[in-house]
Structure formats: C-alpha cells, structure tokens
Amino acid sequence: MLNKKFKHLKKEIKINNKFFKNRIISSPISINMASKGYVTKNIINFFSNLAKSGVSMVTIGAAAVSEQGNDTLNGMILGPNKYLNTYFDHK
Numbered sequence: 306m307l308n309k310k311f312k313h314l315k316k317e318i319k320i321n322n323k324f325f326k327n328r329i330i331s332s333p334i335s336i337n338m339a340s341k342g343y344v345t346k347n348i349i350n351f352f353s354n355l356a357k358s359g360v361s362m363v364t365i366g367a368a369a370v371s372e373q374g375n376d377t378l379n380g381m382i383l384g385p386n387k388y389l390n391t392y393f394d395h396k
C-alpha cells in the first residue's frame with residue numbers, strides 16, 4: 306500500500322503525447338541473459354513480467370547499440386538489423 310506521501314505516484318500523467326497510467330517506472334537492470342548479443346526468451350519473459358507488474362513503463366538494461374559498444378557479459382545488441390529481426394535461445 307502506498308502511504309499518503311506517495312499517493313500521487315498512482316495518478317496518471319501525460320508527457321507530450323505519451324500517456325502513463327501511473328508514475329512508476331522500472332529502472333534499467335542488466336540481467337545479462339542475451340546470447341551472443343541476441344535477445345532470448347528469458348529476457349522477453351523477464352521484461353514481460355515487469356510490464357505486467359503494474360508499472361507504467363519498463364526500461365531495459367545492458368543494451369548496446371553497436372557490437373563494439375557491448376561492454377557487458379551477455380548484454381543485448383540492438384542496432385544492427387540482424388539482432389532486431391530475430392532472437393535465438395541458445396541452450
């Protein structure tokens with residue numbers, strides 16, 4: 306339960322043309338579950354569950370734009386199309 310001090314966090318808000326059902330956002334977390342830069346089912350499940358938790362926005366962590374910029378172990382690479390179009394779940 307949110308106490309009185311934080312009651313406003315439950316209020317919806319519109320920022321520019323974006324509507325948020327509340328003011329709670331999950332901050333970026335590196336879960337390091339990518340495989341060779343590719344998004345995996347584990348990553349999708351993790352962030353889907355966060356999205357269903359009631360927050361108004363989810364941010365992802367450990368996501369590099371380029372291959373050269375990938376500085377985390379098992380981080381995602383999201384720039385080149387080959388990483389956006391598909392994902393593999395290497396076992």
Ligand SMILES: Cc1cc2nc3c(=O)[nH]c(=O)nc-3n(C[C@H](O)[C@H](O)[C@H](O)COP(=O)(O)O)c2cc1C
Nearest residue numbers: 331332333334335336337364365366367368377380
């Ligand atoms: C396990 C863990 C992983 C995190 N991964 C990222 C990340 O990938 N990118 C990022 O910008 N911040 C990352 N952070 C920072 C958090 O998003 C957040 O800014 C930080 O924990 C401070 O917020 P807090 O005071 O509520 O903990 C991470 C934090 C934790 C604890």
